Amino acid sequence: MTEPASPVPSTERLLLRRWRESDRELFACLNADPEVMRHFLRPLTREESDAFVDRIEARFDERGYGLWAVERREDGTFLGFTGLAYQDFEAHFTPCVEVGWRFDSFAWGHGYATEAAREALRFGFGPAGLAEIVSFASRLNLPSIRVMERIGMHRDPADDFDYPNIPAGHPLRQHVVYRLRREEFVR
Ligand SMILES: CC(C)(COP(=O)(O)OP(=O)(O)OC[C@H]1O[C@@H](n2cnc3c(N)ncnc32)[C@H](O)[C@@H]1OP(=O)(O)O)[C@@H](O)C(=O)NCCC(=O)NCCS
Numbered sequence: 001m002t003e004p005a006s007p008v009p010s011t012e013r014l015l016l017r018r019w020r021e022s023d024r025e026l027f028a029c030l031n032a033d034p035e036v037m038r039h040f041l042r043p044l045t046r047e048e049s050d051a052f053v054d055r056i057e058a059r060f061d062e063r064g065y066g067l068w069a070v071e072r073r074e075d076g077t078f079l080g081f082t083g084l085a086y087q088d089f090e091a092h093f094t095p096c097v098e099v100g101w102r103f104d105s106f107a108w109g110h111g112y113a114t115e116a117a118r119e120a121l122r123f124g125f126g127p128a129g130l131a132e133i134v135s136f137a138s139r140l141n142l143p144s145i146r147v148m149e150r151i152g153m154h155r156d157p158a159d160d161f162d163y164p165n166i167p168a169g170h171p172l173r174q175h176v177v178y179r180l181r182r183e184e185f186v187r
Helices: 023-031 046-063 112-125 142-150
Strands: 014-017 067-072 078-087 096-103 132-138 174-181
Touching: 014 078, 014 112, 023 046, 023 078, 023 096, 046 078, 067 112, 078 112, 096 112, 112 132, 112 142, 132 142, 142 174
Parallel strands: 096 132
Antiparallel strands: 014 067, 067 078, 078 096, 132 174
16 A cells, blocks of 8 residues: 655755746756766757656656656755656666756755655655665766765665666766665665
């Protein structure tokens, strides 16, 4: 038996909510920032960023969860996203549900990603009824890996993989996988 779905996951400092039109411009700005996107192949154009929001919103309609827009409760500022994404690209651990995050650089170093990610896990293991949630990142993305470790996820090096969308030989291609099962999650 799963808990009733909570429409707006929230934490002490953050709201995790569906996307608004007004988020698009701010999201495009952070997706265009080479520092935010340094662990991806390249920054996104405005069109690519908007198409990403469209895909995120479509996934909410299909699954009831997704990559929530994260808003700071204190002043309503849009910070980025955190949430759950179904992944079915070709890899030994897919299909799976991933917990992921991307924040504007002004929002780094405050614990927001960790706080939002714990709430995403709570939603995933609670209302969404998932048995396992994974997270993955380039092995060079230490800030993201630190979030995975802070929320209690664990890595088995045997799970490491080459991300198929990144060309062979590229320094970002090697990825690590972190996992957490429902019974391991400490609320
Ligand atoms: C990955 C990413 C979200 C991590 O952001 P972050 O700010 O380092 O992580 P958190 O929000 O959990 O903040 C933790 C830091 O805030 C500090 N902090 C400050 N105040 C805090 C508070 N009140 N509570 C908790 N932590 C606090 C912690 O000490 C920690 O710093 P440290 O890592 O230097 O020890 C961010 O780097 C990012 O958006 N990167 C670009 C996109 C990306 O690569 N996404 C992941 C793709 S796999």
